Amino acid sequence: MAIRLYDAIPSSNCDRVKIVLNEKGLAYETVRVDLRKGEQKKPEFLRLNPYGKVPVIVDDGKVLFESCIINEYLDEKYPNPLLMPKDPYARGRVRVxxxxxxxxxxSPYWALRGEMIKKEGERDRAVVEETRRTLRDLLEYLEAEIGDKPYFMGDISLLDIALVPRFFRMESYGALPTPSLPRLGAWLQRMKERPSVKATL
Ligand SMILES: N[C@@H](CCC(=O)N[C@@H](CS)C(=O)NCC(=O)O)C(=O)O
Structure with a gap:
């Protein structure tokens, strides 16, 4: 039986799971949850996920929620191709x-999002500039981490997949690309070329 994914559009957290399903070529069906109508807070949905959030998957009749936990589960249950490194320290670094x-x-990501979802004339320019700057400063740690590797752990892993939906958003909010983060800019372009990402985002 195909995996069932309760999702919403748009949803970065659901996209993270869809990219893993696509990387592994797993068949899945989606059940659309209308967040604006509050369907995620209805008793029948809360029985699946007490947090009242998507994504949720049902696989072999078993329910799981939280996108990064779902992705680790999928990687362990369907290890072809494996998206977590085998080395325990590398696995720890992926999670960190x-x-x-x-x-x-x-925090700065959410504050920037809060401004960018407003109409252009209603945005607080100072908050937009400040949060973009703060994000770029914080992203320098990831810029150093990827270094000259194509993906953070060398090969594609759950780390790249966990981050890419958020990087898409940061790009659409004008925080990226930026000259101070060239490696992350190149990585984002590389991620966009992956069929699993193209099929999702
Ligand atoms: N930590 C959760 C976050 C899930 C989440 O925030 N989902 C959003 C959609 S992207 C949601 O369902 N929001 C509706 C709500 O909070 O009522 C995960 O990674 O799965």
Whole structure:
């Protein structure tokens, strides 16, 4: 039976799971959850995910939520191709850098998003400029981490996939590309060329 994915559009968190499903060539069906109608807070959905958020997957009748946890599960259950390194320290680094790219930089990212979803004339220019600057400063850590490698861990991994939906957003919010982060700019272009990403975003 195909994996069922409860998703929403647009949703970076759902895109993260779809890219992994596509990288692995796994068949899946989607159940669209209308976030604006609050369907994610209805009792039947809360029975699947008490957080009231997408994505949720059902695989072999088993329910899982939280995009990065879903992705680790998919990688362990369907290891072809494997998207986590085998080395324990490298696995630890993948998790640390996912946490950095999603949680540590979340505050300026969210503040910038809050401005950019407003109509252009209603945005606070000072907040836009300040949050873009803060994000670029914080991203220097990832710029150094990728170095001259094509992907963060050498080969594509769950780390690249976890980060790319957020980088798409940061690009659309004008935080990227920027001359101070050339390697991340090149990496983002590389990610955009992957069929799994093209099919998703
Ligand atoms: N940490 C969660 C975040 C999930 C999340 O925030 N999903 C958003 C859509 S991108 C959502 O369902 N928002 C609706 C709500 O919070 O009511 C994950 O990685 O899966």
């Amino acid at each position: 850098l996912i946490d950095y790219g999603l949680n540590y930089i979340h």
